[in-house]
Amino acid sequence: MLPFDDETVVPHAAWMRKALDQAMQAFEQDEVPVGAVIVYEGRVIGEGYNQRETLQDPTAHAEMLAMTQAAQELGSWRLLDCTLYVTLEPCPMCAGAIVQSRLPRLIYGTTDPKAGACHSLYSITDDPRLNHRVQVVGGVLQPECQSILREFFARQRALGKK
Numbered sequence: 001m002l003p004f005d006d007e008t009v010v011p012h013a014a015w016m017r018k019a020l021d022q023a024m025q026a027f028e029q030d031e032v033p034v035g036a037v038i039v040y041e042g043r044v045i046g047e048g049y050n051q052r053e054t055l056q057d058p059t060a061h062a063e064m065l066a067m068t069q070a071a072q073e074l075g076s077w078r079l080l081d082c083t084l085y086v087t088l089e090p091c092p093m094c095a096g097a098i099v100q101s102r103l104p105r106l107i108y109g110t111t112d113p114k115a116g117a118c119h120s121l122y123s124i125t126d127d128p129r130l131n132h133r134v135q136v137v138g139g140v141l142q143p144e145c146q147s148i149l150r151e152f153f154a155r156q157r158a159l160g161k162k
Contacts, residue, residue, distance in 0.1 A: 016087070017141070018035075019035040020144055022047055022087075023087045023148055032152065034050045035048070036063045036086040040073075047066050048064070048065025062087075066084065071101070079101040080104065081104065083105040084105070084107070086109070087110065089111045099133075099134060105137075107136075109138075
């Protein structure tokens with residue numbers, strides 16, 4: 001994980017807040033609150049939030065939905081010169097898709113000790129055996145990103161759901 005300096009904190013935080021807005025939409029729909037935005041040339045070209053329950057689709061993770069939208073916007077599966085902001089460290093499926101899409105930068109909010117595939121359990125985004133590596137910055141707005149997840153799962157447990 002690369003540290004970030006004072007010059008990058010402000011823009012990263014602003015984009016991460018947009019990803020948190022997406023996570024809140026998931027929260028309001030009783031989905032695991034993970035949100036993502038993809039930025040290209042200073043504008044959002046893809047955004048998404050978890051919708052696995054809503055769509056009954058195991059691949060409907062925030063990152064996957066945002067990457068699909070961004071690829072459609074660019075007219076290319078190659079997401080060159082883009083940055084993905086996501087509130088939770090990507091899982092193996094999403095990390096693989098990030099590598100395959102050639103995204104050069106990934107910024108995430110909080111680690112995922114149970115499924116994180118960028119630092120926590122695996123390092124897919126930095127595996128030298130793969131054809132592409134991703135610059136990864138973690139911990140941007142970590143308390144806020146972690147808080148929404150904790151609140152969601154506490155509520156789920158209280159309702160006897162998870």
